Amino acid sequence: MGTVETLAAAGIGAGDEVVVPSYATADAAEAVRRAGAVPVFADIDPDSLCLDPASVAAALTLRTAAVMLVHLFGRRADLAGLRAVAARRGLIVVEYEPLAPHDENARRRQANAAYLNARLKGVVTPATGPGIEHSYRAYVVRIPGNGRPDRDAFARALRARGVCCRIPVQTPVHRLPAYRRGLWLAETERAAEQCLALPVDAALTPRELHRIVAVCNALGGLVPEAA
Template identity: 65%
Template sequence: MGTAELLTAAGVGSGAEAIVPSYATTEAAEAVRAAGALPVFADIDPRSYCLDPAAVTRAVTSRTAAIVPVPLFGHPVDHAGLRAVARAHGLLVIEHDGSDQDGSDQDDPAEHDATRASLAARQANAAYLDARLTGVLTPATGPGAEHRYHSYVVRVPGNGRPDRDAFARALRARGVRCRVPVQTPVHRTPAFRRELWLEETERAADECLALPIGAGMTRRELQRVVSACNALGGLLPMAA
């Protein structure tokens, strides 16, 4: 069952609210709306980019019925923290299992083995980049969590979006593919616009950049990423 169906089956519908992240795709918010409920946006943890339990607590109202966390970039949500909030307020936790999942629970043993091999390669590539990148802030992993690195998302230090965008242009000019993982937080999109300030969400939207980390990348390709990032040093003028 999809997230909307799970919410409906649990009785979360018209008049209810469900807390979702804004630093994500619109899928979770759309699922809540499809169930007839109102999506309410809460801020993220700056390390995992997933819902921050403390921010979720602040977003709870008398109409809140569920929390819909989204694992992002391959980092799992804070299950323990969110379940503690849910217990304290009598809420459901229904994790949105959208496109960020990698299908690692496949029944076919060959497919499962291939998935695990791809995961191991991505994690090895991430470790290589973690040990060598100095021009950006590398991803953090929460205690006890296994990062699957569907995306390798770094932060570009400096003055937010202008520096991040200039850094990205300079990397592309050097042949390094990169992308902004979340261009616009969901609460600032026309379909879900809310007048609220989510500090960590806004900061992530301005600073984050996804670097290539495909399982098939060679060490030479990884070194090209390292050399380009380190040469730029993390700060560039807007005209770069």
């Protein structure tokens, strides 16, 4: 059963609100709209980059009928925390796209991510620790500093040195014309300014991994914009 069908089966439609993340693609918000409901945006946890239960709790209204979470970049959202928030109001929790079981490619990405985590300097690597599940569909780091120009300059410098990288979320959904809201989601805005996805593909060779580390570390963190 698809997401729209899941919402419809739960009786969610016109007049209802569904809390979704803004730091993601617009797919979850669009699914809510196709069900006839209204997407309401909540902020993210800075470590997981997934919905923050406290922000979800603050976004609830009398019209809220569900919470839709997105497991982002292979990192699992706080399902237990979100269910606890939803249970207090009798809401349903919908996973936009359940995480697939780990396969050989996921294990290789995890090994590549562990290599990068141990060696990268000058960037903030993904949070790790007991109980944290991450299949690294994308390896997303933060370029700390004064915002978007620093991250973008760093990305251009990487590409100029032959390292592919991409901005994982160009524009938070609540700032897209079709969904624009007068919100300030602090962690979402910060992630949109700082985050950068580096290569972590299962097919990367040891030499390619070493080059990613060498190029990133040689930049020494932030790269200033040219005057």
